[in-house]
Amino acid sequence: MTPTTELQNNIASMAKRAQVASRSLASISSEKKNAILHRMAILLDEQRQFIEKENKKDLIAGKEKGLNNAMLDRLELSDYVMESMIKGLHEVRVLPDPVGEVSTMRRRPNGMSVGRMRVPLGVIAMIYESRPNVTVDAAALCLKAGNAVMLRGGSEAIHSNMALAKVLQQSLELEGINPDAIQIVPVTDRQAITVMLAQEDFIDLVIPRGGEGLIRFVSENSKIPVLKHYKGVCHIFVDSQADIEKAIPIIINSKTQRPGVCNALEGLLIHQDITREFLPLISNHLQQAGVRLLGCDKCLEIAPDMQPAAESDWGREFLDLVLCVKIVCDFEEAKAYIERYGSRHTESIVTEDYSMAQRFINEIDASAVMINASTRFNDGGELGLGTEIGISTTKLHAYGPMGLEELTTRKFIVYGQGQVRS
């Protein structure tokens, strides 16, 4: 179905206004941006009743639509969620402002000084599914990095998102900033997305957050660069020289601490030389933690209580208490397995062998490569970015968690004294 001219005009007009707003945002001071974030935190707190009332509408509609309890939970702006949004605003407020940073200026032989200055990207489109708190988190990060943002949340959360956006826009207005810097697309069907994805003259970056279907849809239809991650199929390779005392808690933590997220462990590779000692031990620990184990043929010989893994289980993102286990001959086999089945998200090795650790760090291709640490650490906050707007598993522009810096780019700046090119 072709989008109506009205829809096209409306969204194009929103995007155009976002671009205008982004131009004034690009050069406002950090102080001003922090004042806006502070104002947002205060207004969100003050307008809880209004937000709760609007959120109720979504919850009632969700129940009528037959959403399950987990989905309704994600939709609810409970006191706890409200508090965490407000806390999030303050956390972004105190982060250093990346805009204007010039890391090095170098003098050229002709006397010109050349550097690169961080500048905002311009207009960012966020396309996401149910959780309405993303509205506030994403708006705060985009604003701090000097970008305007167009937010398109899911239909289930439309009243909540509109209410939150209204409060955020009020904050901008009270601080004398063009409220078009934060806009919410009021149409929640896929047509609206298609129209957004065609605004390449006004929007600089699209970040989809949600299921693989949404992300594929966005990246297949976008004329604008997309930062995305499809899935997190993370592995741990337990090397022959692993310290088993470290391996067990790392594996348990990676698999069970929060099995439904992208940096949870989905595949365990064990070096054949330690299998007899290690496999019974870890399988016992994992099973006690409620994890169902799917093993390769060699595994089943040693641990016959495991279930055999089907071919389709290798490389599968279970997002559940299920784990694939495979015995490998050496690093080369582990590497080949990860290349074939991994999703370039997070890969970790457990080893005390210096050379093996170095090879793993250097040769494994993933957005985060770790030695003796839980895969759950692949997260903007945990890796020191302060916070994140998502994780990229493609290599252009950003690879891994994206913080404020990844919402900017660098332009060249040249201080001359009349130089001309000969």
Added chain:
Amino acid sequence: MTPTTELQNNIASMAKRAQVASRSLASISSEKKNAILHRMAILLDEQRQFIEKENKKDLIAGKEKGLNNAMLDRLELSDYVMESMIKGLHEVRVLPDPVGEVSTMRRRPNGMSVGRMRVPLGVIAMIYESRPNVTVDAAALCLKAGNAVMLRGGSEAIHSNMALAKVLQQSLELEGINPDAIQIVPVTDRQAITVMLAQEDFIDLVIPRGGEGLIRFVSENSKIPVLKHYKGVCHIFVDSQADIEKAIPIIINSKTQRPGVCNALEGLLIHQDITREFLPLISNHLQQAGVRLLGCDKCLEIAPDMQPAAESDWGREFLDLVLCVKIVCDFEEAKAYIERYGSRHTESIVTEDYSMAQRFINEIDASAVMINASTRFNDGGELGLGTEIGISTTKLHAYGPMGLEELTTRKFIVYGQGQVRS
């Protein structure tokens, strides 16, 4: 017309082999890469006769097709072009290898050390028009940054490109490296491009170089990220506090040193306060240099020998000895003009006013923003990157000239001691 299955299979197979080759390239030493570049320089020199013979075929075919002299010139692998390709290989050889660089490792509160390591992008597709020397330049840069490359040149240069690629592949083989790391697509129609642009599972980045039509075609049809620049509409703003002694040579150099390139000047903005003094002077200099001037109404009052600019002349990329001249009231008007008509390529101000210089540097949005310098300096070599593979005027991944660093990305690396997430 739908591409044949055979074409699709051939190109998919090339891309797949390029990905395999890229994986071994990613971890070879700088020494090895430099040895390959050295070998390439020697073989190119040794095999001049073969290359010239193949190049002749293209030149003859080009004449028969009726290519004009300028196009035949660009096609010819003269001794001078051969020398400059060989020199280019040595220049890339001595550049520092960006791969493996970890600029900072930081200790997290839990004791993990976290850093970001530069790694190759993987497989790069270059799509370019006639000049066959791009084949060697691009292959050298991609190789040094650890990437495999698929090259698709124009039909006019097909014999030259195949010959050059053969020599480059020989060099790889002699150094024991998989020759699939440098491949040339033997089909030169647009169908081949369309098929390449669908290989998103194997190719990580597409760089088109050529006319605006080619670049639009690539970016509209690509499922892979594209680094591009459409055009260079560069401006100089002569502020009221400009040093006229600097302004004149900067403007003459920007406009006339090489008018056919993307960093040449296309629009001159003059502050109204100095127009009466400056306009007759600069228009005299420019006209003496053979530049045809197209002015705004106010210009024509002062310099009636100018031609009036048509509305379509503002923001036009002339690539010729033609220049638009406009009188503006102040910085704000200059900025608004640049936002509307510029192409985010290069913008320069001539001023001695400190605050004005700072505003220009901070507020103007372009891949290179300059004070008192010729726009012609927006070039990888001139800005200190050593060399460049192109200039990006979009903001994702790279903005401005792209050198070796822009052909890489950064992954997170984590050195732990058994940490788990709580």
